[in-house]
Amino acid sequence: MIPQAAPGFKSGFIAIIGRPxxxxxxxxxxxxxxxxxxxSPIAQTTRNRLRGILTTEAAQIIFVDTPGIHKPHHQLGKVIVKNARIAIDSVDLLLFIVDGSVPAGGGDRFIVDLLTKTETPIILGINKSDEQPEKHQAIDDSYQQLVGQHNWQITKFSALTGDGLTELQELLVNQLEPGPYYYPPDLVTDQPERFIMGELIREQILLLTREEIPHSVAITIDRVEEEPKITRILATINIERDSQKGILIGKGGSMLKTIGSAARQQIQKLIAGHVYLELFVKVLPKWRQSRLSLDELGYRVEE
Ligand SMILES: Nc1nc2c(ncn2[C@@H]2O[C@H](COP(=O)(O)OP(=O)(O)OP(=O)(O)O)[C@@H](O)[C@H]2O)c(=O)[nH]1
Structure with missing residues (x-):
């Protein structure tokens, strides 16, 4: 149920953008x-535009988490950057995140150039304030310089420790206009549960495998069967080359077992119930270069 908003209730869409x-x-x-x-610590973890919903007494904010903006090297990269650009122009406010543990760099300037063309208001969020405290002044100066003549507000926080997030939330709500509830107050995301299940499997592959594997996998959830005491999930890990199969499966299937067991625990938290997870590995040659494969795997330009 979507309630009627009281007078003065604020709402809006905020895109979280930044380099990987x-x-x-x-x-x-x-x-x-x-x-x-x-x-994950691996750059370019996020591939799709995701929505997270925060509802308080005073406001409903719909955050749009975009994949990191970078110079694309393949078709998947092009789809990712195009979607980030679409998000920039279709929201009420932009939260431009930079890494406060290092000074501003070329990747940040690439985004500033992209942002000069938008009319959407912008807040610069300097994240990772828990790191490198001795270098804060020099780093802050570099971001002040990055912002230059733009009248963007600047705020600092640590997403990891939660420090400064209350102030950030207040700042964001202040910037929003009065508006309706877009979603029921208890909804936290509009992503289908199946999508998050696939992402939780991909996360374990990102954390547990090395080299080219993390970027070469795409997950498909083939079947979800809900039984009285257990949910059975059949999923496929698509990879690009035959040679990657061995690494992913591991000696006597040990790697696949570790991935499956860790992912199962995460999915159990998501659905708050017991899960039986069966993983298959399939070679889908050069899927990141193929429009047809990208489309089948759910990586589309999100107009
Ligand atoms: N120390 C510290 N680490 C952080 C903080 N926020 C995120 N990290 C770490 O930075 C890494 C990247 O975090 P993500 O949230 O995946 O970054 P992202 O910007 O979404 O990355 P992409 O999906 O590649 O665009 C992870 O290892 C996080 O734990 C923070 O405030 N402090």
Missing amino acids: NVGKSTLMNQLVGQKIAIT
Whole structure:
């Protein structure tokens, strides 16, 4: 049920943008209080545009977590950057996240150039304030310089520890206009549960495998059967080359077992019930280069 908003209730869509690995997904998960987006130390973890919903007494904010903006090297990269650009122009406010543990760099300037063309208001969020405290002044100066003549507000926080997030939330609500509830107050994401299940499997592959494997996998959830005491899930891990199969499966199936067991625990938390997870591995040659495969796997331009 979507309630009627009281006078003065505020709402709006806020896109979280920034280069890969600055902590966008960690921030969205913290703000909405639930793991919607997977996170990892590997850049370009997020591939789809994800929505996280935060509802308080005073406001409803719909966060749009976008994949990291970077110069694309393949078809998947092009789809990712195009979707981030669409998000920039279709929201009420932009939260531009930078990594406060290092000074501003070329990747951030690439995004500033992209942002000069938009009319959407912007807040610069300096994340990872828990790191490198001795270098804060120099780093802050570099971001002040990055913002230059733009009249963007600047705020600092740590998405990991939660420090500064109350102030950030207040700042965001202040910037929003009065508006309706867009979603029921208890909804935290509009992503289908199956999608999050696939992402939780991909997250374990990102955390447990090395080299080219993390970027070469795409998950399909083939079947979800809900039985009285257990949910049976059949999923396929699609990879690009035959040679990757061995690494992913491991000696005597040990790697696949470890991935399956860790992912199963995460999915159990998601659905709050027992899960039986069976994983299959399939070679889908060069899927990241093929429009048809990208489409089948759910990586589309999200107009
Ligand atoms: N120390 C510290 N680490 C953080 C903080 N926020 C995120 N991280 C870490 O930074 C890494 C990247 O975080 P993500 O949330 O996946 O970053 P992202 O910007 O969504 O990355 P992409 O999906 O590649 O665009 C992870 O290892 C996080 O744990 C923070 O406030 N402090």
